[in-house]
Amino acid sequence: MKPVFMTYTKKDLINLAVCMVLSVLIIPTFIKTEYWYTSILIPWLCLALATIGQQIVMGYTGQLALGAAGFMAAGAFAMFNLILRVPELGFIGSLAVSGLIAAAFGILFGLPSLKVRGIYLMVATLASQFFIIWMIDKFGWFKNYDSSGIITAQDIVILGKPFTTPLAMYFVCLAVTAVLTLLAMNMARGSTGRNWMAVRDMDIAAESMGVSLLKTKVQAFAISAFYCGVAGALFAFCYLKSLEPVAFDIKLSFKILFMCILGGLGTINGAFIGAAFILLFPVLLNSVGNNVFHGAIDATIISSIEQVIFGLLMIIFMIYEPLGMAKLWENLKQKFGSKLTSSNIKNLKSSLSKKF
Amino acid sequence: MAYERKFKIGEPILEVNNISLAFGGVKAITDTSFNVLEHEVRAIIGPNGAGKSSMLNCINGIYKPQQGTVSFRGKEIPNITPNIMAQMGLSRTFQNLALFKRMSVLDNILVGRKLHTKTSFIEVALQLPKVKKEEKVNRDRSEEIISFLEIEDIKDTPVGKLPYGLQKKVELGRALATDSSIILLDEPMAGMNVEEKRDMCRFILKVNDELGTTMVLIEHDMGVVMDISDRVVVLDYGKVIGDGTPDEIMANQKVIDAYLGVEH
Numbered sequence: 001m002k003p004v005f006m007t008y009t010k011k012d013l014i015n016l017a018v019c020m021v022l023s024v025l026i027i028p029t030f031i032k033t034e035y036w037y038t039s040i041l042i043p044w045l046c047l048a049l050a051t052i053g054q055q056i057v058m059g060y061t062g063q064l065a066l067g068a069a070g071f072m073a074a075g076a077f078a079m080f081n082l083i084l085r086v087p088e089l090g091f092i093g094s095l096a097v098s099g100l101i102a103a104a105f106g107i108l109f110g111l112p113s114l115k116v117r118g119i120y121l122m123v124a125t126l127a128s129q130f131f132i133i134w135m136i137d138k139f140g141w142f143k144n145y146d147s148s149g150i151i152t153a154q155d156i157v158i159l160g161k162p163f164t165t166p167l168a169m170y171f172v173c174l175a176v177t178a179v180l181t182l183l184a185m186n187m188a189r190g191s192t193g194r195n196w197m198a199v200r201d202m203d204i205a206a207e208s209m210g211v212s213l214l215k216t217k218v219q220a221f222a223i224s225a226f227y228c229g230v231a232g233a234l235f236a237f238c239y240l241k242s243l244e245p246v247a248f249d250i251k252l253s254f255k256i257l258f259m260c261i262l263g264g265l266g267t268i269n270g271a272f273i274g275a276a277f278i279l280l281f282p283v284l285l286n287s288v289g290n291n292v293f294h295g296a297i298d299a300t301i302i303s304s305i306e307q308v309i310f311g312l313l314m315i316i317f318m319i320y321e322p323l324g325m326a327k328l329w330e331n332l333k334q335k336f337g338s339k340l341t342s343s344n345i346k347n348l349k350s351s352l353s354k355k356f
Numbered sequence: 357m358a359y360e361r362k363f364k365i366g367e368p369i370l371e372v373n374n375i376s377l378a379f380g381g382v383k384a385i386t387d388t389s390f391n392v393l394e395h396e397v398r399a400i401i402g403p404n405g406a407g408k409s410s411m412l413n414c415i416n417g418i419y420k421p422q423q424g425t426v427s428f429r430g431k432e433i434p435n436i437t438p439n440i441m442a443q444m445g446l447s448r449t450f451q452n453l454a455l456f457k458r459m460s461v462l463d464n465i466l467v468g469r470k471l472h473t474k475t476s477f478i479e480v481a482l483q484l485p486k487v488k489k490e491e492k493v494n495r496d497r498s499e500e501i502i503s504f505l506e507i508e509d510i511k512d513t514p515v516g517k518l519p520y521g522l523q524k525k526v527e528l529g530r531a532l533a534t535d536s537s538i539i540l541l542d543e544p545m546a547g548m549n550v551e552e553k554r555d556m557c558r559f560i561l562k563v564n565d566e567l568g569t570t571m572v573l574i575e576h577d578m579g580v581v582m583d584i585s586d587r588v589v590v591l592d593y594g595k596v597i598g599d600g601t602p603d604e605i606m607a608n609q610k611v612i613d614a615y616l617g618v619e620h
Contacts, residue, residue, distance in 0.1 A: 183481040190480040190487065191466070191473045191494075198456050198467045205454035208416060209534060210442035210471040219477060266458070 023174055028167060037166035038239070044272075044279050045173040046235040051259040051271035052184050053227030058257075059265035060193060061220035062200025063113045064121050067128035068256040070109075071225040072232025073248035074132050075102040077142050079233035080243050083154045084144060091158045095176065095233055102229020103222040105132060110221025114214055129253055133245045143243070151243045153236055169238040176234060180227060185268050187223070196220055197266070258310060262317055264324025273325045282306050363568030365586065366394035368430070369538055370446075370572070375414055375424030377407070377594075384410040385421070385594040392538070397564055397571045399581045401605075402591035403614060408574045409451050411591065412540050415572075416448050417441050442471060447536035449527040451543050451574075457516035461526050464515050465501055468533030469494040501529045505559060521552040528559060532569075539563075541573040545580060553577065557584050582606065590614070 008016070027041070050068050057065045078098035082089055089097060109128035113121055136142045143151055156163040156172060163172050187193055195216045198206035207213055236243050255278060263274020282303070289295070289302045321327055370392040377385040385407040392398045400408050413419040415426055417436035425432050428444050447468070456464050472494060475487045502511050505525050510518060515526055524544060531539045544560070545553045561584055563569050575581050581588060582602040590598035590605060592614040598605050605611055 186483050187477055187481045190483075190491065191470070191475065192477040192480045194459070194463055194467050195470065197459050197463070198470075201456035201458055202454045204418060204438065205450065205456070206467065207438040208418075208442055208448055208454075209467050209530065210439060211467065212439055223477070 020178075023178075028170075034166045037170045040279060040283070041170055042166070042173050043235070043239045044275055045170075045177045046231050046239055047256065047259065047279065048272045048275040049177050049180060049234065050228045050231035050256050051263065051275050052181060052268060053224040053231065054256050054260040055263075055266070055268065055271050056184065056188075056196070056227065057110075057220050057224035058260055059267065059270075060188060060196040060200060061217060062197075063110075063217060063220065064118055065110075065113075065125040065221070065224070066122045066250075066253055066257060067109065067125045068224075068228045069232075069248040069250065069252035070129035070132040071102045071105060071228035072235060072252070073136060073245060074105050074225075075099060075229025075232035076236035076243055076248070077136050077245075078102065078229065079237065080151065080153065081142065081144070091156055095230055098233045099226040099230040102232070103226040106221040106223075106225020106228075107218055110218050110225075113217045113221065126250075129250055133248060136245045149244060153241050153243055156237055173234050173238050176230065180230065181268060184227070188268060192219075200266075258314065261314060262324055264326030264328075265322070267324070267326040269329075270324050270326035273329065277325065278310070281309070285309075361395070362565060363395040365396045368392065369394040369428070369570055370415065371427040371430075372411070372415065373425045373427065375411070375421045375426070377410055377414055377419055377421040383594055385414065385591075387424070388591070388594065388596055389424075390589045390596060390599055392570060392572055393587075394537075394570055395564070395568045396586040397560070397573070397584055399585035399588045400572065400574045400591060401576070401578070401581055401588060406591040407594040408591055409542055410594075412448065412542055412572070412574065415441070416446065416540060442534065442536075445534075445537040446540065447531040447534040447538070448540035449524075449531050449542055449544060451546070453520075453523050453527060455515045455523055455527055455530070458514055460512050460514055461507060461518070461529075462495075462498060462502065462511045464526055465498040465529045465533045466494060468530040469498060471534060472497075497535075498529075498533055501532050504532075504562075505529050506555075521548050524548065524552075524556070525559075528556070532563060536569065538570040538572065541571060543574050543576065545575060545577060553580060560584060 031037070031041075050072055053071070054065070054068050057063050075098045078101040079094050082094040082097055083091070086094070105128060109125055109131075112124040116124055140146075156169065158172070163169055188196075195206070195211050198209070198211050199213060199216045199220075203213055206216075232248065236247070240247055259271065259274035259278050261274070262277055263272070264270030285302055285306055286299075289297045289299070317324055368391040371389075372391070373389050375385055375388050376383070388407075388411065400411060402408050410419060414421045414424075415436075417438045417440065420436075426436055427433065428441075428446070433440065433444070456467060459467075473490060475484070475490055479487050499511075502508055505528065507522065507525055507529070510522065515523060518526070524546075528541070528544060531541075541560070545556050548556065557580060560571055560573070564571050573585070582605075585602060587600060588598070588602055588605045589596060590608070590611050592610075597614055598608040598611045600608070
């Protein structure tokens with residue numbers, strides 16, 4: 001299909017329009033309960049953004065990295081300090097700068113990828129997870145010498161207007177996520193994305209074509225960390241509304257990794273699907289536990305069941321559909337679409353034959 | 357040759373001087389020298405394990421030889437890496453196919469345009485007009501190569517799903533997309549049937565003839581080698597045992613011995 005606008009085909013633009021109408025008009029008019037915004041939509045957008053970061057480094061560039069939560073912590077605490085110490089930057093400025101600070105960490109911790117690969121790189125990138133959290137805990141300056149351990153995040157003020165209601169915060173997250181997703185899609189479909197995928201699929205051939213491994217890998221790590229950093233800042237300021245290093249522990253890194261794999265490696269929409277699944281699944285399981293079994297099953301058992309099912313799903317997806325739910329969705333659409341058109345044609349033919 | 361060449365065979369473009377390469381105690385190449393002239397089709401032949409692929413890997417910078425140098429257009433290149441050679445205008449294909457399996461044919465060939473892509477990732481993210489212009493130039497060139505190789509109908513297929521013969525074609529296409537002045541082909545016709553081989557020969561000769569691209573190829577099919585190459589170098593046990601025109605090589609006793617074996 002021929003692109004009509006930038007790199008987008010007509011179908012992409014329709015999808016984009018549908019998503020925008022859904023998220024800007026339909027969701028705010030029909031969903032009135034705060035719970036949906038504060039507990040589902042806002043964390044979904046933030047985590048989907050972090051998952052895009054993970055996708056860039058893992059799905060597109062093929063570097064097994066585990067430490068997204070570390071970069072998120074870097075972004076969140078950078079944001080806190082920037083608003084506290086450099087208030088002139090404003091919310092959006094601080095968000096961008098905290099992303100850049102996370103990107104600097106990304107470059108630092110992406111350097112091992114030049115020498116080690118696979119599972120060893122995963123272990124090496126774990127350093128980012130532990131180092132960043134340790135650094136924030138160790139030096140009181142990052143927490144503004146707060147002794148309680150949990151710092152309340154500052155209110156979001158953009159151009160003098162406060163954004164404190166759940167709906168307003170949802171719009172802030174939505175705007176940032178939408179813009180960054182578009183940029184990520186542009187990169188993924190353009191020459192930048194081709195270089196990433198070339199490095200992923202066959203690094204020695206990529207190098208022989210003039211793709212610099214050093215530049216490409218470090219670039220992917222930096223961009224990935226930027227996305228994670230911005231996501232972390234939003235996560236802390238819109239969802240948690242507090243800052244504590246414990247919130248960005250390795251469990252969150254694993255969660256993002258799962259979102260990335262279940263959603264579909266090397267897809268941008270997979271990030272959103274994966275994040276939605278992993279966020280909503282426990283909610284679904286809980287409501288099943290409460291409504292079907294009327295609380296007969298203990299909550300701790302339910303959360304254990306959740307882990308078991310996640311593990312099982314990971315194995316199933318790895319074996320049967322390594323490209324994840326995005327691919328599943330694509331297949332479903334194709335199947336459905338072809339059925340629809342073929343039945344349409346049949347109907348048309350039969351109606352025509354009746355007429356003549 | 358009967359026909360008039362558009363690009364007359366010229367000065368040496370690539371010189372390999374006294375290269376020795378060993379993996380631990382195993383000597384792959386011993387003190388090997390030969391040259392490649394601009395615009396010629398140069399074949400490297402030899403029995404299995406003669407060090408042909410290792411030779412290409414040394415020229416391309418994937419292997420670092422313990423001794424010897426490689427000169428490009430008369431200039432010695434001190435620290436060869438695949439990237440530096442690509443920038444000097446040397447491209448290659450691989451023996452066991454090194455395509456980007458999950459990417460489409462068009463995307464594979466577009467990666468070959470990397471060195472003609474100057475825009476940074478920020479410009480790409482913002483889709484500035486400059487990026488669109490550059491992308492169009494690169495896409496047009498890639499489409500040209502695709503129609504030249506007669507693979508238009510598969511251009512959106514992921515390369516991993518294609519049969520072997522077509523993958524070899526795509527790999528040639530990717531090397532062509534770099535617009536390099538010299539292309540190294542590592543067994544471009546291995547595993548192909550007669551028809552596919554004939555096609556591949558036609559493409560190689562056509563590129564050489566129309567664009568003047570210097571071709572260095574490793575090939576096992578002697579009929580093909582003798583047909584399409586201007587000069588042949590024969591390696592055996594990592595040493596040059598013959599170097600000359602196809603006719604000279606066919607008359608060379610050492611070469612005949614290496615291929616047929618000698619009675620001891």
